[in-house]
Amino acid sequence: MELHINNQTYDVSLKAGQSLLSALRDELHLTGSKYGCGEGQCGACTVLLDGIPMRSCIYPALSAAGRKITTIEGLAKDDQLHPVQQAFLEKEALQCGYCTSGMIMSAVALLKKNPAPSRQEIITFMNGNICRCGTYNRIVDAITLASTKLNGKDHE
Numbered sequence: 001m002e003l004h005i006n007n008q009t010y011d012v013s014l015k016a017g018q019s020l021l022s023a024l025r026d027e028l029h030l031t032g033s034k035y036g037c038g039e040g041q042c043g044a045c046t047v048l049l050d051g052i053p054m055r056s057c058i059y060p061a062l063s064a065a066g067r068k069i070t071t072i073e074g075l076a077k078d079d080q081l082h083p084v085q086q087a088f089l090e091k092e093a094l095q096c097g098y099c100t101s102g103m104i105m106s107a108v109a110l111l112k113k114n115p116a117p118s119r120q121e122i123i124t125f126m127n128g129n130i131c132r133c134g135t136y137n138r139i140v141d142a143i144t145l146a147s148t149k150l151n152g153k154d155h156e
Contacts (some may be wrong), residue, residue: 006074
């Protein structure tokens with residue numbers, strides 16, 4: 001079966017019931033997406049499927065065939081971090097880093113859907129991503145900064 005991940009096509013042998021997260025990590029060695037709760041509740045495993053944030057730990061890998069999958073590994077271009085990644089660094093929005101890839105993927109989806117979200121809109125959208133270290137204020141600040149960069153005030 002073919003999976004389209006980060007603008008590349010991969011031939012993989014998938015098992016019935018295998019999660020997309022398992023295929024990404026175990027078959028393709030794309031380990032940026034993390035296994036957190038295994039129930040789709042924490043957001044550490046978030047990837048984008050056709051631009052929509054999806055919990056890959058509960059999403060069947062077989063259902064991802066024919067869809068555009070983007071993982072954290074696919075965001076940087078030409079050795080330059082995506083503006084959301086850069087903003088997370090600048091605002092020190094990570095501590096242990098375990099939730100970071102899922103947070104960033106959700107933030108990228110938010111900013112594609114709403115390029116200039118309010119603080120409350122960011123909080124509401126990101127509500128399903130859990131940060132064990134509690135860096136929520138810095139995460140919101142980073143997404144706000146990324147919004148500014150993506151809206152041409154500081155990037156592209």
